[in-house]
Amino acid sequence: MRNDLELDAIIEDYLLGKLNPQETEAFEQLRRNDATVxxxxVSHKFFLESMEAFAEQLRLREQLNHIHGEIDVESLADTLRPHPSKVVQLWRKHKSALAVAASFLVLSLVSVYSIQHNNKQEAIYEKMSREISRVKQSQNNLVLDVRANSMHNSPKKPNPGNFGGTGFAVSTNGYILTNLHVVNGADSLFVQNSKGESFKVKSVYTDPQNDIAILKISDKHFNGLSTIPYTIKKSLSSIGENVYTLGYPKDDIVLGEGSVSSRSGFVGDTTQYQVSILVNPGNSGGPLLDNNGNLVGIISGKQDQTEGAAFAIKSKYILEAMRAIPQDSLGVNRLSANKKSLLTGLKRTKQIEKLEDYVFMIKVY
Structure with a gap:
């Protein structure tokens, strides 16, 4: 027991730094040799640190009690009560007059700003309108359910090309009009007529903004066409006007009938009509005609998830494309629309018989 008490005393002196260097070195040697010591x-060190922490807490509590005893609580509370500042007092006294003055100042600033920026805003609006029109046209090509390049085989004349869409003649010497999205990116192109005859073609003009492409038959076996039976309509078609189209959604030519349901296309695109004709992939690029055989547009696609809602590029843009072809691509010939339709007054079946030779299947390599 005595030895334990003596050891505890030595440990405490060691931890408090009361041992001389020789005693400290001897005690540390004892610690290294005796795990119990x-x-x-370690235990005694923890005990001393705990006691010191407790003593510190007691001292802090005593200091707080002393400070609290010296505070005049009532005087402090009165000091901390909110008192209106001079600014607040001024506002309470003159708030009506200040509000009127502030309103007048704001109104004046707004008026000056409006006058200075009026012309600039008009210019920006006009520019935005043009940009929106271009964006709408781009959206059409993205969201319309036109899936060209579906695989089909010709039953009459095998051709390694992929089925692309429809095109129609705009001249007797082999100029064919179709949609740009039908032929875009093709390495080579062929057209096939209703008899199953295929001819190589090349692209001579494209209008990306209006999704129009004009091709030229470059095949030496092509002997030309008879007089184009339809003319290109220069005026707008009316809502409710009966229209029809011929195209190649499959291997054989297919008739689609309906009417003009709107003078604007997808999301209000004024370059197109909306027509109530059931179309499918492969109809793209086909002619849209009225009852008199006037070409009123080009089928360009359909609205996704909506049956019987197709879109057609207006004939105005066909005429513009024909006039825009570079002269060196035309040679001595100029493209021009017929002045009179040969289909006027004919029954629909007779019109189709005359049209079939001028509507082509587009095949894309």
Whole structure:
């Protein structure tokens, strides 16, 4: 028991730094050689630190009690009560007059700003309108359910090309009009007529903004066409006007009938009509005609998820494309629309018989 008390006293003196250097070195040697002694040192150190922390808490509490006793609580509370500042007092006294003055100032600033920026805003609006029109046209090509390049085989004359869409003649010497999205990116192109005859063609003009492409038959076996039976309509078609189209959604030519349901296309695109004709992939690029055989547009696609809602590029843009072809692509010939339709007054079946030779299947390599 005595030895334990003596050891505890030595440990405490060691931890408090009361041993001389020789005693400290001897005690540390004892710790290294005796695990029990070392454990007692660690435990006693923890005990002393805990006691010191407790004593510090007691001292802090005493200091707080002393400070609290010296505070005049009632005087402090009165000091901390809110008192209106001079600014607040001024506002309460003159708030009506200040509000009127502030309103007048704001109104004046707005008026000056409006006058200075009026012309600039008009210019920006005009520019935005043009940009929106271009964006609408781009959206059409993205969201319309036109899936060209579906695989089909010709039953009459095998051709390694992929089925692309429809095109129609705009001249007797082999100029064919179709949609740009039908032929865009093709390495080579062929057209096939209703008899199953295929001819190589090349692209001579494209109008990306209006999705129009004009091709030229370059095949030496092509002997030309008879007089084009339809003319290109220069005026707008009316809502409710009966229209029809011929195209190649499959291997054989297919008739689609309906009417003009709107003078604007997808999301209000004024370059197109909306027509109530059931179309499918492959109809793209086909002619849209009225009852008199006037070409009123080009089928360009359909609205996704909506049956019987197709879109057609207006004939105005066909005429513009024909006039825009570079002269060196035309040679001595100029493209021009017929002045009179040969289909006027004919029954629909007779019109189709005359049209079939001028509507082509587009095949894309």
């Amino acid at each position: 070392d454990h007692k040192v």
